[in-house]
Amino acid sequence: MRIALRFAARELRSGVAGFRIFLACLALGVAAIAAAGSTAEAFRQGLSSQAREILGGDVIFTVEQRRFTADERDVFSAFGPTAYSVRANAMAETSAGLRRLVDVRGVGDEYPLVGDVVVAGAPSLALALMPQAGVPGAAVEQALLDRLGLRLGDQFVINRMPVVARAVLVSEPDRLGRGFALGPRVLLRASTVERASLLGEGGLFGESVRLVLPLDSEPKAVIAAVRQRFPDASFEARDRSEAAAGAGRLIDQLEYFLGFIGLASLVAGGLGVAGAVSAYLDERKRSIATLKALGAEGAFVRDVYLIQIGALAALGILIGIIVGAATPLVIGRLAADSLPVPALFAIYPQPLARAAIFGVLAAAAFSLWPLAKARTTPPSAMFRQELATRPRIGIEAIGAIVAGIGLATLAVLSAPSRLAALAMIGGTIVAFFALWGLGLASAALAGRLRGLTRGAVRLGLANLSGPRSAARTASPAIGLGVALLTTIILIQSSLLAQIGEVAPRTAPSMVFTEIPGDRVAEFDAVIARSMNEPAADRYTRLPLITGRITRIHGRPVDIETIDRDERWAFDQDLILSALDGEPVPSGTTAGRWWTADYAGPPLIAFEQDAARAAGLGVGDTVTLQVLGREIDARIAVLREIDWGGFGANFAVILNSAAVEGANPRHVAIARASPAQEETVTRALARDFGAVNVISVREQLEQAATLFDRLALAIRGAAAVASGSGVLVLVGAIAAGARLRAREAATLKVLGGTRRQILTAYLVEYGLVGAIAGTAGVALGTAAAWPVVTLVFDAAWRVDWISLFTLIGGTTALAAVGGGVAGLVALSRRPASILRRSLS
Incomplete structure (x- = not known):
């Protein structure tokens, strides 16, 4: 050694x-x-x-559509300092009639327990929220001021409650832990939110409590203790180890x-x-x-x-x-x-x-x-x-x-995900060997075709079929890089088309929530006037109910027995609805819907994937906790839901008689033009100011912008793999440089012109690029299709311009590399090269 x-x-x-x-x-x-x-x-x-700042404490408990009880508050306070907050969506409106959905949050004097709220335009959050002349103050995001044309000190209305924008909300320590918001954030005192009637029974609101624990306390043990103390309470609980959910x-x-x-x-x-x-x-x-x-x-x-x-x-x-x-x-x-x-x-x-x-x-x-x-x-x-x-x-x-x-x-x-890793690695190996085999086949085919040609083209095909052909060495690497880029481009183009074109055609453009159950006829009349009597495929209204599946086949839900991807339907509260009969479209895959006059035992229609993950089928029984009582319901229908489509997109639908007399609030969806959206929003301001209007169009535009930026970054990273392919091509050229120089010298001695020799190199390497680029695009397309159609359940869309650009760019890049190699070989004197070869 x-x-x-x-x-x-x-x-x-x-x-x-x-x-x-x-x-x-x-x-x-x-x-x-x-x-x-x-x-x-x-x-x-x-x-x-x-983690503590993002969560706002060591532990957070959240309930939906209710407030914490006095007993629950006593238990929370026994563990340490607490901070309560309420959250709801509401419409903000100016005196000029401009309206915008906002994310309203009400906090107490103890907020925040951890970290600091940063505001601009006021000395502190407490002073910004303090009432002046009987009008509560608010800290609002700059986006709301821009959208409604407001300035600090201007007054606006939230659900008929006047408030004054006294500060710009720059940052909250727990904003990331709260997740996605449908509109600009507005921070108020909790008492102000309550006076605005945003926390009424049946409304879409929630309350959270954040706890700061002693140093020797274990957050997960506290969560377990609270769950044991209140086994029937539907708490959502997180600790600082999962501060930013997801x-x-x-x-x-x-x-x-x-x-x-x-x-x-x-x-x-x-x-x-x-x-x-x-x-x-x-x-x-x-x-x-x-x-x-x-x-x-x-x-x-x-x-x-x-x-x-x-x-x-x-x-x-x-x-x-x-x-x-x-x-x-x-x-x-x-x-x-x-x-x-x-x-x-x-x-x-x-x-x-x-x-x-x-x-x-x-x-x-x-x-x-x-x-x-x-x-x-x-x-x-x-x-x-x-x-x-x-x-x-x-x-x-x-x-x-x-x-x-x-x-x-x-x-x-x-x-x-080991399964995903195996699939990706397996696909890469298959693609690699497929490209390698294609390189060998291309070399063999070039050897057969050269007899049909003459001149420089024949020389190029002879080189392509030779033992040092770049088709054998560079094609697999270049093709793999092109395949990766193709996969990402096609996934990106299909998802962007889904967000920007397919979804606007098939999904609602507006969603209305908090519609009073006793005024649905009036609400429908307002929509009819504003949208010129929309047909059923342009406007639908449904009751909105919150419930939870507590038992399956009479036994408590064992979440560990349910497939992880479908646990969402069994480990949290669900948004349900109730119908008189079969909706259009229904997506029925098994069973039969009840009739409009059905008045027997409760029946439900269940989303098929979630039902099958729990071992449920037509005729099986589940227990739902709905409207403060438990209902044993039999599954009458299994259905496939297009979550991004227009219709009754609820995982569970009850027959109407099962909730008769409850008078729940309703939700409605509509397909409207931008002009109709503006008309509907203004019309509802007069008689239905408490109804929230969500613009799906705006959310889709924001999603498209965000996805486009992310896809651009990922596409840039994927270009690294193509860079490896280019390096392999350069290596193949460099490795054969001495041999090519000897070939060029021999051809020049035998009467070959510079143009003929250079053309031969261009033919050889141009064909290598074309073969590798075309094969890479084909393999990338084959890899992208199942991801788009099966994983994302989106419409397949091919970006032909990008694909042809990839093939053309790969061909041109390889041809340029061959041309450079030819110029280098031709720049050397034949005599010195041939003498060195003979020695």
């Missing part, structure tokens, strides 16, 4: 020119994985460091997706690694042959070059780690103030170590196989300038296989 180290060091001192592509491919993939992991860890640490899972998914792009870059760049090693060993053929002729064993030769490759792999991995560690720091410097969640940008060892392991495994998987060729090739073949093409199975080949398996295993173990 000492001698091997000396030989390796001596050869490394001569330079690493042949390993630039090796270093670039390895560094690029490692950097992508390290950057994804480091950025995700920065967000996790940011959430963790501000954010942790989103960060996990984003890290995995971006990390997978980095892994794909490593796999795509693996051919560049293998090609660089093969080219390097090819240049050392005479040295290897001499060592073997002088008695060196194959293992010694392997060790000499394994040490060199290991040292250079370590350098490439180190470069990747440095770039990956620096990337989130740059993001923090440039965009820290605009990030949606808090982040602590620093250098975190764990994601960097994981990226380094990925790099080591990738380097081993793609480097050991070429080394096996050098070890098993006899000296005579070396002197004939040949390497073995099919190495025998030995320790190197076994090591490459083990490293490849380790690479896949680590990717699966580090993913939040």
Whole structure:
């Protein structure tokens, strides 16, 4: 080993020119994985460091459509300081008749328990909310002032309650923990919200209490104690470990997706690694042959070059780690103030170590196989300038296989969803070998077609079918990068079309809530006048009821027996409705709806996926806690729901007789033009000022903007994988540079013109780009279709312009690379090249 180290060091001192592509491919993939992991860890640490501020305390309990009872308040106060808040949606209206849905929150003097509320235009929140001349104050978001044309000090009305905008609400410490809001936020005193009649029975409101616990208290134990004390209360409870509900899972998914792009870059760049090693060993053929002729064993030769490759792999991995560690720091410097969640940008060892392991495994998987060729090739073949093409199975080949398996295993173990990871890795492997096979087939086809051509085209096809054809080496890597980009582009275009085109056609443009049950006929009349007697497919009104499934088949719900993706229907309160008969469309998949005059035992229509996840079918019984009483209902219908469509989109629908006499509030949906929306909103202000008007059109526009920005960032990350493909193409060109120079010199001596030789290169590499680009687009399309139609349940949409641009760009890029290679070869004098070849 000492001698091997000396030989390796001596050869490394001569330079690493042949390993630039090796270093670039390895560094690029490692950097992508390290950057994804480091950025995700920065967000996790940011959430963790501000968990109490984000939650507003150590524990939060929330109830819907009711207030906490006196007994519940006594129990909460026994654990430590508490802060209560109420939340509801309401319409804000100005004297000029402008109206806007707002997210109203009422707080007490003790708010906030943790952190600070930042306001502009007032010395403090307390002074901003203090009544002046009998009119309550409000802290409002700037968006509301802009939308309603207000300034600080102006008065507006919330559900007929006059308030004055006395401060701009800049930030609340617990805003992220509260989740999505349908409109600009308005902060009031809790007593003001109560006086505005927003907390009435049957209304869509909620109350939360935040607790600050002693240092020795365990939040989860407190939650368990409260649940045990009030077993029938439908609390939603969270502690500081899950402060921003859903954010942790989103960060996990984003890290995995971006990390997978980095892994794909490593796999795509693996051919560049293998090609660089093969080219390097090819240049050392005479040295290897001499060592073997002088008695060196194959293992010694392997060790000499394994040490060199290991040292250079370590350098490439180190470069990747440095770039990956620096990337989130740059993001923090440039965009820290605009990030949606808090982040602590620093250098975190764990994601960097994981990226380094990925790099080591990738380097081993793609480097050991070429080394096996050098070890098993006899000296005579070396002197004939040949390497073995099919190495025998030995320790190197076994090591490459083990490293490849380790690479896949680590990717699966580090993913939040192992099933999704297996599917993505399996798809990548299938795509890789499909592209590799296509490269071989293309080379073989070029060999058959060259006899049908002549001149420069024939020369290009001959090169494409030769043993050093870029179709065999670069096509898989380029195609994999194009496939990734295609998948992301098609998913993005389909979802944006769903949000921007399909949803506006099929979903309601307006939603009305808080419609009084005893005035529904008047409400329908207002809508009819404002929308010119809309048909049933443009306007629908339904009763709105909150309920909870408490028992299945007479036994308490065991949430652990229900599929995780469908637990939403059984572990929380549901929004239900009641109908006289079958709606249109009904989406019925099993069973039969009740008739309009049905008055027997309670019946329900159940969403089919949730029902089947709990083992329920037509004829089975569930117990619902509705309107303060429990109802045993039999499942009469299973139905498929288009959640983004127009209709009765409720997971559970009761027959009307089951809730007779309850007089619940109603909800309505409508399809209206922008002009009709304005007319309806103004018309309701006169007689139905308490009815909330939600503009779905605005929400879809905001969602489209946000999704477009996110997709742009992800598309940029996916371009890294395409960068690996480009590097492999560059490596293939560089590896064959000496051979191509000899070919160009020979052709020039035999009378070939510069134009003919250059055209041959353009044909060869242009075809490689066209083949790889077309195959990548096809594979990306095949991967995107099930994601769009099955996972997102969206309409399939193909962005043909982007796809043709990808194919054309890949073809042009490869052709330019071939043209550059041709110009370099033609720039050298034939005599010197041929003399060197003969020597």
